[in-house]
Amino acid sequence: MSLVFVVISFFIICLTIIFMVYDQALGYREFMDTNFSSVLEIESNFINSKVSNDILLPMSNLSLNLGKMNPDEVSYDSVEQFLTNNQAFDSVLISDTRGNVVFALNKEKGIIPHHENISERPYFKNVSEKKSFVMFGPVQYDSTNMVVAAYPIFTQKGNVEGFIITSISFKWFDYLSGEINKGISTPFKFFIVSGERDSISLSHPIQFNIPVENFFDKKFFKTKIDGSQFTMFSRSIAHTPFFIIGGYPDYEIADNIEKLILNSLFPMFVLLLLAGYFGLFVGKYLSSSLEKLTGEAERISKNPISGEAFTIFEGRDEIARLSFSLQIMLDEFYATQQQLRATEEESRFVAQNNSVLMKIASYINSFDSKDDVTDRSISQIKELLGADVAMLYLLDSCGQNLVMDNLVGDIDVNLLSKLNRLEILNFWVGQVFLDKKVSVVFDLRTNSVLKYSDEILKNGYYSVICSPLNSKEMPIGAILLFFNKPFVFQSEQREFLIRVSDMLSLYLSRVEREERLEDSTEMNFYFREISIKLSGMETIEDTINLTINFLVDNLSYVSDARCIYLNDGTSYNDSSETCIYSMPFNKFKILPVGKISCPNLPSDTVKIAIMPLSIYSKPFVNIIVYIKPFDMRIVHSEFFMNLNNLLNQKVGITYSIQHSKDLYKEALESIAQSLDARDPFSAKHSKRVSTFSVKFGKYLKLDKKDIDVLGFGALLHDIGKVGIPDSVLKKPGRLTQTEYILMQSHPIVGYNILKSIKEELMPGLLEIILYHHERYDGKGYPYGLQNDEIPFLAKLVSIADSFEAMTADRPYRKGMNQDDALAEISRCSGTQFEPYLAQIFIKMISQNDDES
Structure with missing residues (x-):
């Protein structure tokens, strides 16, 4: 009976093992594909950042330094320091625009006194045409394979006066290969290859025969390496003609499946023979394997981030499956660790973002003045993004210009005068303002979209970022940032700038509404006060004098006021020679002084307000108000318009009363004359x-x-x-x-x-x-x-x-x-x-x- 029970139990165990092996094989392949693609994405981001930091930015900085001197005056110290500080380069050539090498230095050989003209070499033609950073290779010169990187040398005026040609050390590619394969266990493997047919690995002596079009397909592809079928994945490396590829051999999957099947059959037969006789021995054997598995787990748990592989036991029971599953879990953990390492820098910047955003939010919610809030906020933006100059522009009351409201950083006085007021339709910042999207100019020397690009370059600024300030109704301003070197704008920095721009937009919109309400309240108060005072005036002359004195004494933006009486001899000729003061008007007007003829203007006048007064529809007098520079709003225009209407009513009533008094006096004098006659x-x-x-x-x-x-x-x-x-x-x-x-x-x-x-x-x-x-x-x-x-x-x-x-x-x-x-x-x-x-x-x- 026990034998039958043992057989039945063993049969059930075998079926379970077979289904588990089949399911585990499918899951293992799916895991390998998914996990390998995720790890490849992480490694690709890592290599992109290394290319930017180790090659692109050092060459850009060297170009910036060399641009300040003639090619013939290149100093050995600056180039030697460049090679010493940047391990990615083996040698560097400085050439003019015709391909003549004016300076050459090799890490091992030192200065190369004579070098042939390189104008016919493909990489020189490429960089001459594009006038920007290029990488080329691998190419073979003097029986040596090399990878070439080239970058133009710009003058202070933005012209190209030469090129920097460097050879990239293959040791640097070995270093990259070591970094991307660090902590990665077999069967995973990564290679950096060129994008040429029959391409070679830059970090391993392996010849590939892979169609180049496969590199541009984000899905996996099959290829043979050294006679074995591999499942491969690829990602391009930014700014270079190279790719990172990686894969695993298909036999690895087959071996694992075969091993699972064999390891499952053998325990099944052992259990069949020994189930009835060696139960105690089998139990002890199983517990012994479990103890080994526990010991291995304890060993890994003491240093889980070491990258060591988990030992897969060759046991005859579920302990082997469990150890295999633990190995897969450990591989997943290592992949996640790589991803966390890649995003650590991003998280640090996000933390700084949140800190700055909280500071700006505290400024906005404080009771400080608008100037203090904007000044401290713009300073925080400048500091976080590493800008040299930060400017805040706001839309003027006419809606046609952006006027500088705040400046943080040092800038030349002549350039400041040009940038102080920007016409929306004639300046790049105005176009960004209307498009409502953040815009970046990486290098003004190759993309001179700004109206004053030459002046900006002369002052040592090469990159520009503009972020619009958008309210619900319409754009209200923009933030402009200058950098003294080409600036690589990361997505996290863009998101931060958008968020802080939205915060400032809401704050400035609120302040503008409050100022508009305050101006409206102030103008209503002045209108009530002058209305009360005018009600006590009995003559037209007193009415006009009171109005003029009130405007000059109470309105800070009024520099002076006067009245011009119109008589029958007034010239009404509407030519440019006619003084605007003596022209008859039928309604209130505000005119800029630059477009009209106005004698004896106060020096600080930018506009004049003309309030025409009429008696019985006949022009009688013009009250001229001289207005200083200030942010004039609609409420101010309405104040003058309402005051003009009130004055016309008052003058009409006063004239009628005065006329009646004159008739009354004439009547009284007639009565007095009758007494004279008596x-x-x-x-x-x-x-x-x-x-x-x-x-x-x-x-x-x-x-x-x-x-x-x-x-x-x-x-x-x-x-x-x-x-x-x-x-x-x-x-x-x-x-x-x-x-x-x-x-x-x-x-x-x-x-x-x-x-x-x-x-x-x-x-x-x-x-x-x-x-x-x-x-x-x-x-x-x-x-x-x-x-x-x-x-x-x-x-x-x-x-x-x-x-x-x-x-x-x-x-x-x-x-x-x-x-x-x-x-x-x-x-x-x-x-x-x-x-x-x-x-x-x-x-x-x-x-x-x-x-x-």
Whole structure:
């Protein structure tokens, strides 16, 4: 029974082993293909970086140094230092553009005094045509295989004046081969080969017969090497005609499958014979193998990155399969290790990127000024990318130019003046700005796309990077970077520049919106303030003067303002000789001073604002505002436009009111003339009272409006006498009681005559006529008002009226002299007149008398 159980168990074990071997064989081939392709990609990236760092950049730097001197003046020290510091080169030739070798140096032989002309050699023709870095070979000269690298020598002006020809050491290729095969166990193997039919390996004495077109196919291909079939993969090496290829022999797969099958059958027969008799021995054997496997795993775990291979046991059970699987896992681990090593530098740069981005984010979120934020941010970008000069440009308010807003680094003053303002449509930076994509010029000497490329090269800058700043609405600016040597722009650096440009774009867009809102708030405040002040102006002249003074005193960007009155003699000829000031306009305009005729301009003026004022659609005056250089926005233009509309409304209303006042005055003068015709003596009295009253008002420094009212009120204060009969009005003797009462009614009569005229045209006029006979002590007429109940202007006319009445000659008496009249006013101070006003009037008359 136990034998049957053993047989059945063994049969099941055998079937399981067969299926596992088949599945493992398929999986092993798939693993080999996938893992080999991944490892080849890593090794290809490694070789590309070594070619750039060990060959391209040293030759570029040597070209830069030699470009500063003539080919005939090449120094031994500079070339010898070049060979010493760069182990990739065996020798170097310096030739002119005709192929004449002016200097040759070999590491082993030293200076080569005489060298044949190399103009007919393929690599010289190639570099002469392309005028850039080339690698050629392997070629055979003097029975020696060599790989040649060539690079043009540029002058300060960007012209090619010669070439650097170097031979690449095969030891360097051996070094590369050793590096790419380090830690790689059989059956993996890598070779560096030339891209020629019947190509040779540069690092091994192996002859290949592989069609070149296979190298450009990213999939694997089959070939025979030394009679054995190989599965091969290839990748091109940047800047060179070479490829890295690698593969594994197909017999390796077959051997593994055969070995798996044989190793599976033998244990099956052993188990069949010994299952019943040697169970304990088999168990001990299995545990012994497991102990060996455990020991091997412990050995590898102590130094997992050593690259040592895992021992595959030749056992007769699943221990062998397990050890084989562990070997595959270990190979996977080594491949991942190679990939991590290749990306270590990239991770370091990404970490630096994130650190800089966090710093810039902290600047943006701080409460510092825009200039501080942009200056520190541009400095961080310059430092991380290794630029020599970094500039920030912003779009101007016209949307036609990029204006330099920030500069980090030293730059020539003459070049700075040219780069300070760039027209979008006439400069490479403007095209990048419109395309909204980062653009790089690796070497200005071979790609002079910039408008000022010659000046930039003269200042020692060879590479240029431009990154646009894009907001949601439209581009708002650009970042421009200069480098003093050709700059290889990595993808991680491009991604960083795009991210930081987006951050600055969002920040600058936010700042612009805040500034626009602040400007709008400021302009609204100024407009409200000037509107309130203009509402108190009563004449057109005062309105214009207030406007001019307000603009100059309150707006920092206004250097001066003036008004030009237009009359019938103004020339309206629209020729270039006509001064823009005197031309009639029908709406507000802002004009640049460079395109118009403007005499007597302030030196700092870049624009003028013209606010035309009209009366009844006829041009009346132009207010000219001189504007200094500043970032003018739409809100500023709207302020001037709204102010122009407000001024036109104010001037129209003021003119209408003034015209009505003039008509009102003419009406009042007509009434006064009617009184003259009735009683010439009373008319003379009224004119003299008006003269004294106006002098009194000016002495008290009343405003012009009150003085006008005072003058007309005094002139018409006795207008009510037109209602008094001539028998009473012209009576030479004393009046009777009845006649006196009748005479006292003339203030009321005068008030009733004029009350139908609109008082708002001259407020206070009717009060003078009605109350000029009221007394300070309340004993006057017609209402017996006293003290502060009497209007102020009526008190002034009352004093002037009394003084004139005392000093004037009457038909029935001689007038008092001036001193007696002033003494009478002083005596009546506090009874008939307000004491304070009476004393001032006396002082005024006395001063006038002294002056006369």
